[in-house]
Amino acid sequence: MKVLSRSAFSLKSIRLPSNGAMPLSEVLLDGAPTGTIVDGAILEAALAWHDLTLAFVTDDIAHEDTLRVYLFNRDVALIDWATLGAMYATGAFSGLEIVAPDVVRFRFMGGTPWTLTLMDRPRLTLPFLSDPVGVRRPIRLSRRFNLAGQPRPES
Amino acid sequence: MSFTFLKGTVMTQMPKTDREIAAMADGLRRDAAAGKITWLQAAQQAQETRNLVMETTRMRSTPVARALARRIKSEGYALNELVARQVARVHGERVVFARLADFEKNKIYASIVTSAGKSNANISAAMRRVSFAGRSVLILSLGVSVYTIATSTNKVEAVRREAITTGASIGGGIAGGGVAGLACGPGAPVCVTVGAFIGGVLAAYGAGFCQEARR
Numbered sequence: 001m002k003v004l005s006r007s008a009f010s011l012k013s014i015r016l017p018s019n020g021a022m023p024l025s026e027v028l029l030d031g032a033p034t035g036t037i038v039d040g041a042i043l044e045a046a047l048a049w050h051d052l053t054l055a056f057v058t059d060d061i062a063h064e065d066t067l068r069v070y071l072f073n074r075d076v077a078l079i080d081w082a083t084l085g086a087m088y089a090t091g092a093f094s095g096l097e098i099v100a101p102d103v104v105r106f107r108f109m110g111g112t113p114w115t116l117t118l119m120d121r122p123r124l125t126l127p128f129l130s131d132p133v134g135v136r137r138p139i140r141l142s143r144r145f146n147l148a149g150q151p152r153p154e155s
Numbered sequence: 156m157s158f159t160f161l162k163g164t165v166m167t168q169m170p171k172t173d174r175e176i177a178a179m180a181d182g183l184r185r186d187a188a189a190g191k192i193t194w195l196q197a198a199q200q201a202q203e204t205r206n207l208v209m210e211t212t213r214m215r216s217t218p219v220a221r222a223l224a225r226r227i228k229s230e231g232y233a234l235n236e237l238v239a240r241q242v243a244r245v246h247g248e249r250v251v252f253a254r255l256a257d258f259e260k261n262k263i264y265a266s267i268v269t270s271a272g273k274s275n276a277n278i279s280a281a282m283r284r285v286s287f288a289g290r291s292v293l294i295l296s297l298g299v300s301v302y303t304i305a306t307s308t309n310k311v312e313a314v315r316r317e318a319i320t321t322g323a324s325i326g327g328g329i330a331g332g333g334v335a336g337l338a339c340g341p342g343a344p345v346c347v348t349v350g351a352f353i354g355g356v357l358a359a360y361g362a363g364f365c366q367e368a369r370r
Contacts, residue, residue, distance in 0.1 A: 017273055017276070018273065018276070020276055021276050022275070022276050022277055042244070059275070060270070060273075061270075061273045061274065061275050062205075062231070062232060062237060062267075062270045062271065062273070063205045063206070063209065063231060063271060063273075063274075064273075064274060064275035064278060065275075066275070066277075085275075086223075086224070086226055086227045087220075087223050087224055087278050087281070087282075088209055088212065088213055088223075088224035088278075089224065089226075089227055089228075089229040090229050090230070090231045091229070091230050091231075092230045092231060092232045092236065107230065108230065109227055109228060109229060109230045110227045110228050110230070111228040111230065133226050133227050134226070134227045151227045151228065152227075152228045153225050153226055153227060153228060154224070154225035154226075154227070154228050154229065155228075
């Protein structure tokens with residue numbers, strides 16, 4: 001796994017966040033539009049793993065931010081995603097580190113390091129039951145990455 | 156019979172918060188543009204007020220909403236971190252804030268004030284739905300009470316009975332949620348919801364039972 005430069009993988013704003021709408025952005029590869037539109041405004045980091053791209057995107061809503069984790073295939077089609085966020089809570093993306101060829105660690109909210117493990121192939125999973133507090137995922141029976149952490153409640 | 160005990164379970168105060176936050180940011184922008192305060196002071200006040208508004212919103216909310224809000228610990232950016240991020244976005248990763256011209260620094264502070272005025276549209280929409288559900292339950296409850304009173308032969312007694320039952324169910328819901336919150340600790344919305352529900356039901360039935368026993 002390696003970190004992609006801002007010129008290799010970036011986002012172009014389609015809609016800025018406002019009190020009535022969430023932000024939207026288009027994925028750019030080497031500065032060229034791909035037609036892939038995602039929720040979010042700020043690309044915090046992008047990493048390449050085999051022929052897949054993992055992107056961490058936030059909404060640019062400083063006091064109620066959400067982290068969006070996207071996994072794209074080589075055609076920049078979204079193959080899996082997760083969000084990390086909660087009502088009346090915010091997060092600050094930091095401390096991204098590659099701890100193994102298929103594992104990255106970062107901080108966002110919950111007073112815990114979050115560990116993301118990429119999988120070679122889709123793994124069977126139970127929607128709603130398999131994720132820590134704060135993590136939302138599409139309702140599917142398979143996933144391509146696992147997001148683990150031990151978030152603490154607000155004291 | 157009343158459904159009002161549910162009202163205490165789901166009601167929140169969120170819709171007002173968006174307006175308060177936007178008004179706060181607008182006011183600070185106006186004051187800074189008019190020279191009443193510096194842009195640095197505006198950014199500092201925006202940051203402090205935003206956190207205060209959020210905490211106030213939590214305090215005004217029902218036990219269930221408070222528990223939901225406390226499920227996960229927040230980790231926001233400090234003002235200097237927001238400044239650094241904004242400088243990197245506008246001027247590039249290698250530019251140092253201290254070396255910017257005053258008008259460029261003010262632009263950075265102004266963008267932080269603007270940012271503090273934003274709220275999460277998804278969360279606001281969810282809160283409106285929850286609030287609508289709360290109001291719907293209240294209207295249903297009032298409808299049942301009106302029907303009970305209208306079909307009663309002793310209307311004065313029916314009004315008294317419905318008022319006591321409804322009041323008890325709201326109070327019981329809030330108290331039950333509060334007790335459950337203390338018992339389960341912070342950030343336990345399921346526990347608080349169950350507590351509020353049980354508190355509301357017990358209080359409503361308890362009040363009804365006491366009235367029957369007095370007769």
